[in-house]
Amino acid sequence: QVQLVESGGGLVQPGGSLRLSCATSGFSWNAVAIGWFRQAPGRDREAVSCVNNFDDKKYYADSVKGRFTISTANAKNAVYLQMNDLRPEDSAVYYCATGQLSTFGSKWHFDGRSWGQGTQVTVSS
Numbered sequence: 001q002v003q004l005v006e007s008g009g010g011l012v013q014p015g016g017s018l019r020l021s022c023a024t025s026g027f028s029w030n031a032v033a034i035g036w037f038r039q040a041p042g043r044d045r046e047a048v049s050c051v052n053n054f055d056d057k058k059y060y061a062d063s064v065k066g067r068f069t070i071s072t073a074n075a076k077n078a079v080y081l082q083m084n085d086l087r088p089e090d091s092a093v094y095y096c097a098t099g100q101l102s103t104f105g106s107k108w109h110f111d112g113r114s115w116g117q118g119t120q121v122t123v124s125s
Contacts, residue, residue, distance in 0.1 A: 002026045002114040004096045009119030012086055016123070020081040022096030022116055029053050029076040033101035035110055036070065036081045038092035038121075047110040048094070049081060052101050059101070059108045064090075086123045093118040 008020040020036065035050025049060045049070040058070050069082040079096060097112030 002098060004098065004114060004116035006094065006096045006116045006119040009094060009121045011122045011124065013125050014087055014123055016086050017082070017084045018086065018121060020083065020094055020096075020119060020121075022079045024077055024079065024096075024098070027098055027114070032098045032113075033110060034072070034079050034096070034098045035059075035112075036079075037095045037097055037110075037112060038090075039095070039118075040089075040092040043092075045095070047112075050101060050108075050110040051079070059103075059110070083121070086121075088123045091121060091123045093120050 003025045005023045006020060008018060012018050030053050033050050033052045036048045037045050038048050039045040048064055049068055051058045051070050051072060067085045071080045095118045096116040099111045099113040102109045
């Protein structure tokens with residue numbers, strides 16, 4: 001049974017940083033992609049970043065490129081999202097997910113199949 005448990009959300013001022021963590025268990029690490037989605041009120045859930053555990057390639061939404069960094073634990077039991085230079089538009093519930101990654105040239109699509117409970121990130125002064 002897949003288990004994903006997020007932590008690290010909170011309230012931060014614009015320009016600040018947060019690090020999200022997701023403890024994982026119950027699946028074959030190299031067989032899936034793992035990453036982060038976010039959903040703000042009234043908006044669709046969007047993929048923020050993911051890593052293909054098969055080849056360790058990392059992918060980012062254009063809106064967070066250069067500010068967010070995804071990483072995984074050497075023990076293959078956690079995934080992290082370092083978020084720097086946070087903006088009010090980054091405010092959302094952030095979800096850890098495992099699933100399947102598809103790539104089309106420079107574009108990518110992360111189909112989340114298993115989800116954590118979410119952690120709230122609020123960027124406000």
